[in-house]
Amino acid sequence: MITATYDRIWRIVRRIPRGRVATYGQIARMVRVGPRQVGYALHNVPHGMELPWHRVINSQGRVSLPRAGGYERQKALLLKEGIRFNREKVDLQRYQWRTRVSSSSARP
DNA sequence: AGGTTGACAAAGG
């Protein structure tokens, strides 16, 4: 099912550059919804839609898919873009997509 | 109309 909420989420996900990752929470804050909605939206991506869904991972830098449900596939797509894993984790400091550059404002 | 459900996050033990 396609909704306005999914649409807003997908629109942001499409902007994640190759070789970078974003977290569910990061997308959620941009769209102003709960982080779980982001996971829900990605789970329901229509087949055939062009979307770099694999660039979205959880706040700990880990692929948030079950081992038996696409985990390796997502990891492979990320590896192909040059993202490296260290014990199943991505270094967010290094690979996270940063949109706003703030010199003085930081969020809690 | 109301309870359940997540590809989550943050904080605590």
Place this chain on the structure above:
DNA sequence: GCCTTTGCCAACC
């Protein structure tokens, strides 16, 4: 690090 709350909120029974 791992596991367990607790908060979250649109979608889906």
